[in-house]
Amino acid sequence: MSTYVLVPGAGGSAWFWHLLVPELEARGHEVIAVDLPAADESAGLTEYADTIVEAIGDRTEVILVAQSMGGLSAPLVCTRVPVALLVLLNAMVPVPGETGGAWWANTGQAQAMAEQAAREGRELPAEFDPEDCFFHDVAPEVTAEAFARGEDSQSDRALEEPWPLEKWPDTPTVFLQGRDDRLFPLPFQRRVVRERLNIPVDDMPGGHLVALSRPKELADRLEAYRIRHIGPNVS
Template structure:
């Protein structure tokens, strides 16, 4: 049995993982879906890592799964305690000294997103359309549930501070990307991950919110990674 530790992206809601959690538990694993202090203006990345550490407690046999912005936090946890595997899921890959706010321009994310939209024949609206960008492949009932909730706040504090590690932790790391992600397109992630981590990017069907759109398939991919340890 493994312990899957699920670290959400911006907004910090454990709810994001609610369709994946039962899939992993049905396969016999312990699962910890973490709520991050996203609304706390005083909380930076170290506080996010503290929150994950507290949620883990004394559990062992850890597999961390980091969604999107969660990629800034998960390596900090790996630097503090033994982790069997880090799965970066449609994630931001930081480098030492770069803030999360600088990541966007440094990687060219906005241009990559625009280029991918043009490639698909889509127009990007003047205002950011979360439903079109994030939920285009999420089932309508799940999308309705998400939008029935108050929009989770996300403090700018974690994006303002330099990423603190000198180098990537020695934890075995894999990268899994939704090939239909409109926010972080696949080709963009392949370039960034190769430049920053020097590892390949695996892909699967689905957009940015794979745990909502493809929970069973995602669980199967995670189990494949686990069985190869």
């Protein structure tokens, strides 16, 4: 049996994974969705990694899945505990010494997002609209539940700290991108990941929140990665 450890993006809420968890459990795996201390102004990337490491405990055959901002903290975990596979999902990929706040300008994210909107014949809202950017392909009932929960707080500290690793960990790493992501468009991610990790970017239907919009398809893709990199046996 493999253990999937799921790391959320900004806001740090394990709720993001609540539709994916039963899909993976039904396939015979242990699944741990991590709540990060994102609202804690004293918590930075090290504390996020501490939380993930504590959740993993002494488990082995761990598949670590990191969504969006989770790409900043998950690699730190790989230097501290055995991780069989790191799956980056619509993720930020930092370089040594770069802050999460600087990542946006350094990578040209704003221009890429505007160019993607133009290709699709969309106009970007004058002010950032999370429903338009994140929930455009999420079922209305799931979107309603998300907004009823309220916005998860995200402190600035984790975005202000320089990324502490000197290089990317040696852990086998794959990158999966939603091809309908409006925040991190697929062409943008292909460029950034090629420049920073020199690995291919796989893609699947869905926007930035594929765990909410396409949990079954995402589980299928994760299982394909598991079989390819770890093996097919589930006990």
